[in-house]
Amino acid sequence: MSFIQIVDSEGVVLDAPFWFPEDQELGSEAYAVVSILGCQGSGKSTLLNKLFQTNFLIADKRNFGRATTKGVHVAKCPQNSLLVVMDVEGGDSRERGVSGKAFQSRIAGFASAISDVVLINLWFHDVGRTEAASYSLLRAIFVEAAKAAAEGGAIKTLMCFVVRDTDPSYTSEELKDILLQGARDIWNTIPKTGEAVDAKLEDFFDFDLFALPHMQYESEQFENKCKELKDHFLQESHPKFYLRSEYSKVGIGIPADGFAAFSKNLWESVYENAEILSSGDVEAGQAELTAAYKCEEATSDILRDIAKETSKLLRNLEDGEKISNLGSKFRDLVNQCLTRFDNAVSDVSSNALVSRKRRELEAIIDTSLNAVFVKQLQVLRENALSQFKASLSSEEVPSDFAFFTADSMFVREAEDSIRPGSDWSYNTERTDLQNTMHEISSRRKQLIAQQIQAAQQQASALQYLQMQQAQMQAIQQQQYGGSGGNWNFGAAYRPPETDVNISVGYQQHRTSIQISMVPDESAGYLGPGGFTAGVGPGNLGLSFNINI
Template structure:
């Protein structure tokens, strides 16, 4: 059967299923895929077989695409990654296997692979009989995650005797493939000197080289598996020689070959089995026994397909797996090939570690990009003094998702590298979130502090609160909020600490409490001061309106008592403010000073010139216009008005120095305060004026000498006015009705009296009046009647006096005018001429004026 038959068989066996898949995925690929059926055109599509472009112009790769990973010029492909994606293997992790085929040129290797795996490797045209596979080709097995490598045949006619490529491809295949299929004709078995033995010798040497390189680096073969399966597929097995015999022959040849190798020290006694598992399969002649050949191929396929189908003879045992994650295979193979081409010692563990570093870095970058996108989608910051309580959860979610993405892909790589890069990634993620964390904490600080202040202010707005309790409860609440919200943004393993912010917050809360406490203390001191002022107001008024030697004793003893009470009240409340001793001393000192100044200002009100003059006048009036018994004085001619005036005036003038200085008669009542030349400022900066330059001794002085002299002068003038008035009243009282006038009136009225006695009518009337008087007396109505009578009489007398007074005044006007103004002789006033009411009425207006 010729090559055309072979190809048509392939087309029937796989493409029916396969092509529709490709057509569905990318219609452009179908044509290319089909072209691979034609050997004449297949080479033209070496690099892009079964690849096309999708509607967006992006390059696409079909599931059945094949790729020349290493070309004739020993260049490694740049599109393996792309093909891995096209083969749906990029995310396979470790869930894939690699098989490579070795053998002499044109021994049906490509044919075998295509039959076994459904691949589309080029098959030699029967007519041309020339080498078809050049370099190394790769494709994916149909319906199985297997990367199949078709390696250029050994003893290639076109490469002549050059063993260079053979060695390089063996090294490369050994580094990446789990299973090496060694394809030999049955008739070649036993030909020890043949090309196959040369190839196997190369394979063995390469393997020993790899092992040695790893050992020299101080490493075992690392995570790559120690063994490789060599699967000998004996082609064109006629059946005359049983497979067991062929196996024995081949094994004996291999051992002989192995023994002939110069092995590194320590491996002298090693056998092939130390590094390889050997297996043997025979396939009937493809052309002579096509059905049996097909059966054999199908059986063999099962061994590659799955553990279930393969059973015990499943070839891809996990011990052969190279442990290169699928997403890193492209990089790995590329670096391996570079090392092979540049004739470097191929140290697989190091290569794997380098791969791990490269890939883990790439995966970490992708994870970080994912994370950055997620963080960029966070809602904007709520602004100063506001917080977003869900920030912590969102940050944690972004980190978790980034790490999950990293872990999924990177955990397949070298564990130490994976772990190291993970730590780096985590710290990078944390660093990216740190500004958010810092700003969150700042805002949280502001928020909590504001709430703390408001809480206290509201609580102390009412009455009967305990300041310390209010502060403590507000603080507990604030700290709780801070802890809860701060912890929410502290990410695991971030090493972030809220200690500094916590300490700052506590400091600020202390300051706020301190300010509020000072404000409270200030208010309290002000209230106490007001109370003292009120309490002292009456005492001061009473004491100063009745000047006496113990006037200041009364004032000061009352002040001291009030102050002691105030201090007690302060100390009682100050305890709930948690004031320190120093603060309490400061507050008490201020309280004393302000109370003293309040008292002094009250005293100053009373000792200002006008009220002082009033007080002095009152005292003077008491002494001048009233006698020692407090009875209003009615000046009689015999009174020594000048002496009384002088005494009263002098005694009043003596009072001015008493008012001028706060000086108790009893030293026990003395009050003292320390003077200061600067502000104490402990409690209330607003009260600084009370603190500045306070001189206690100076504060005792109420009237300066000049004020005293001014007051004294004004008083003298006022007193003189009283004197003149007194004098005038005495002169006026001299212009009275002479006594003889009453005698004249009696003489003139005698006849009328006799006439009344003698007249029966008048006499009867007199009797009636007498009877009425008796009845009035017997009924106890004498008092009211007398009052009425007196009132009428007074009125009559007043009217008569007035008339007479006017008359006599006009008579004596000239005589008065000639009198000297300073005449000092008193004229006696007949006291009997005035009733008590008259005197009262006369005195009142002048007293009211004085008051």
Template sequence: MPSFNDERVPQEAAQGAASLQLIDGLGAFDEAGLDAFVRAIRLAECGLSYAVVAIMGPQSSGKSTLLNHLFRTSFKEMDAFAGRSQTTQGVWIARAKDIDPCTIVMDLEGTDGRERGEDDTAFEKQSALFALAVSDIVLINMWCHDIGREQAANKPLLKTVFQVMMRLFTPRKTTLLFVIRDKTRTPLSTLEPILRGDVQKIWESAPKPPKYEGTQLSQFFTVEVTALANFEEKPELFEEQVGELRDRFNNSIQPGGLAGDRRGVVPGSGFRISISDMWKIIKENKDLDLPAHKVMVATVRCEEIAHEKLSALLADPDWHDLDEGARKGLVPGFGKRLSALLHRHLSGYDDEAAYFDDSVRTAKRNYLVTKVLDTVQPAYQAVVSNLRNEAFNKFKQEMKVWAERPVGEEGFAVAVRRCSEQALSDFDKGCSDSYVSQAHWDNGKLREKLHRDIDAHAQTVRAEKIAAIVASVEKRVEDALTESAGALLDAASPDTWLSLKRLLTHETDIAKAALLSDIAGFEPDETEKATMLDGLTSFSRGVVERQARKEASQALLRMKDRFTTSFSHDAESLPRLWSEKDDIRAIAKEARSMSLKGLSILAAIRLDDDIHDRIEPALSSLLDPPSQEAIKSKEFSSDGDSSSILVSNPLAASSWDGVPQGNTLLSPVQCKNIWRQFKAETDYTISQALAAQEAHKNSSSWLPPPWAIAAIVVLGFNEFMALLRNPLYLLIFFVVYLLGKALWVQLDIAAEFRHGFVAGILSLSTKLLPTVMSMLTKLAQEGSKAAGVGNSNSDSTGRSNRFQEYDMQDFSQNSPSENSTSQGSSHGGSSVRNRQHKNVAQSAS
């Protein structure tokens, strides 16, 4: 066993590896050993943050074994092979290992031992009373089969201890933890009420001083019950249950913890004196004597001096200046000024209390120092907090200045390291300037918090900057890809997706190079680089895919535009004028084929090399659907196999063969529906073209059939010869022809009869007379202007020229009603009429 008398106590003693016999079997108290023990475990530094645990119970009941397993101490245990005998004599003390807060464990000599005999029970009562007086938690170790017994359950001992404790001390709330050893099959829920009832009866039967009459057990004690398995028969279960019980001793002094309310707990620095005095009182077993007159006077006077110095410090103008300055901001030389101020007032205490009892003087000085430091600590904390805020704000300002510098002047990581080191250096200098010599306050936690805040802010700025760089690069990629991808998809050439893949690879490589260059100053690791590059690759592909989906959503409109461009314009991109030579059906089929190829381009995304689709061959069946005989032959050849029928009709499937589901833009069913709608909307354009062609054919075939011409030549030969013999008839017929042609054009007879024969007759009957009168009026006016000019031949020629001019003028100035009629016709009909007007004008001239 190591000695605690040496000033240099081994480290293992502080960790609980060694134990000290605090009180020997004769009742001698080892004060020197206790003093060394307290210093070894640094109990004075714990203040009130410590707990005391004691154990009492019958001899050889496994108390030391329980403590060693529960608190990892090294109390001597009974050697079962040497026989059952007394192992622990007196009171032993040790520190628990790896338990927070600092926990002091006391192992008491067992009760009811044969070594002391039946009559020598004084030490048992003394040690039990000592344990209750100094401990926060008292473990009462008892065998399970002793529950309900009188002596074995320590009932008389507890009764005596309760009585003497209330007479000698002011009881404080203590936890009585009954540990039932070698638990049997009886449930704990059955054993616990029995124990609680026994303790309640002991408390009620114990004589009490008048001031404690009627007090309840719960006012001074908290009763807890737990049970453990047999250590030898069930070692694994025993260790598990001990581990669970050990967890309850962690943070035992916290509110609601196992240590009770801790009223009257002395600081760690006074623990030695407290338990030493308690043992003296218990040993003498008499009322507390008044202290010696010398000590009493020293106590009163030192307290007065301490209060006077504390009051003087609070009223000192220098302290007010320091306190006010600390609350407002930084105070230059704060540490030196405050240390000098505290030294002046503490020196005054030392001078006035120099001749009083040393122990009392020292105790009261420690009390004064504690009070003084508690008073000035808020100001010190304010100064240190201001130092921390100033260093942090300076770091943020430096980072802001860095952000405004030209790109490439200094990398982000280099700037962060420089600014961080500078901020921490400024904080350390400020703390050194604020150091108070009388206190040992540690600013390590605040410095760590400053370091964490700097790192967090740097990470935030870094994330924002990198996010901005990535967003900028992605914006450039999006701008470069969106327009180009849209143009390629709109063109819908056979190599559209190959061109898109090349475009995507090219722009992505450029963006990756730009991104790596922009983030080089941030010193990202390889994993971060790979993540950002993968994200950029995914983003670039997503831009193309979004554009593809956008174009696919307008597939019908794109198909109609391609059809209109191909169908309505010739190879030189000029509008078609449908003539008899144009094969409208072939042109329409070709235009639809081009639209169908565009649909196949927009049906799926083909940016991957492993996609080998058959979309275009499948869609070609829409342009040239198989005949019924072919379908029937395929159905018969499949021998009734439904799968082969589906293969023969790929547009009946829900997805394209060889195309992943995620790459599908338009499913086969959607393509089929789009084609059906496209075909329905383009049928009208084709029918209009056919109608225009037919109208052109009709407008250019005014001559009768060849057989009629031959009949007219044969039957009208005499009349024709008569006309040749008399030119006047020829002139009359020519004039009549011109008048009729003018009426034809003026009245637009072809357009009138387009709505039916009856409608045309009725319309012409209302327009014929006004038109003839208008023409005669104009001829009369022209005739009057030409009167007296020329001979009869020139007169005839002039009249003919004026008639031509009149006809052309009428042709160019149709009435509004006639224009409205012509506007109702189709584009093909308007073209035919324009050509008719041109022919008429040429013939008239």
């Protein structure tokens, strides 16, 4: 759906009775308004387009650093004709520079005053950085809330922090706690009058947080999380439905047919606070404000490049291959970033401010690189564990030696991955590796013991069978007679001119002596013919056998 510009880049509000042609037909129906605030180029317009199917302009990479959304743009959500989506100019526009702080604060105050839900779009690396542009916008929002409270017209607003490119090692609750503490600190510094003096921040705002992974490098997860966030706005049955009546500005008379007029009056009212909103950001005067702006600009540029570099390193580790000399790479990268920062702020006279910003920058870089270090440790642990298992597969390598070798390799490569000067540690991963190897060694010893026991049982069973076989052979020998042997032998002798045949035979473990007086057809020791061939025809007689 197309959008319209209700506030231009010069701060001129659209002077028209209606924003949209259908406003007059809607009459007293009340709009719900969702606005988004955040740094320039942080993906605000892209996020709104994904959530609400709008067509806000998105940044052109070839014109990076130039604002795409100038002033305030609005569009309707195609899935809800009473939902107005507001895209707001980035809070750190380079084109406006330092002088644009008042304008940006004015826009932030206006958006928060008219919106049911305000999305604060910020980078993960800006969480906790009180000098980041997003925190300046919070001050502007809170000043407007305090003013409305003092006049008795404050209505609660839902503020949802949308944290981009999050580190999975941080939970949403941890990020929310950090941001809420920063928000409370800002609220406590704002001058208040009337009913706002003793009020708490939570009296005027409810807070939520939604963490989004990297849109490019984790595109599938990003799309899924956007669908989840979208349901908070469009599914009334959702347990955390955002567009609840308690946030609706209908209570102060904003029907659809009067929305444009109300917005114009509100814009003029917020203009009166522009000077307060801007002067509260930095109290040390124009020179200090200029210094802070330059430091912030340099920091944002460097952190944007660091985010790309860490994403590249993490992708390299996804395949399970370690990055050699990672600690040295970290050292060189940090030194390059700090040198860039020093060069960018070389003309800033406030040494104290520069030093503080430099320390903050190094701390943020350290946190980003630590995520790569932790991923490297996971790869090193798996490599050491694989080597340990391979060593155990060889019966010649003792398990203690395999343990020592794998542990030493892990320690050596982990030490090589630490950024010099950091307080990083690999103790947790090493302990986990050692525990895993101990468990594997224990299981291996149990398996070997079971194999030995099974072999012993098998040997005992074999011995028993051999004994049974020997007993059976002994029984057979007793039954058939004779003694054991491994060969067959037969011989016969007939004395000349006698009727006596004498034969001796050894066959099938039996020894036999036979004396025949007649042909013996059944004598099988000397062949199927027995002694027939050796006895004359017609001779008959007796024979006897002796088995030895």
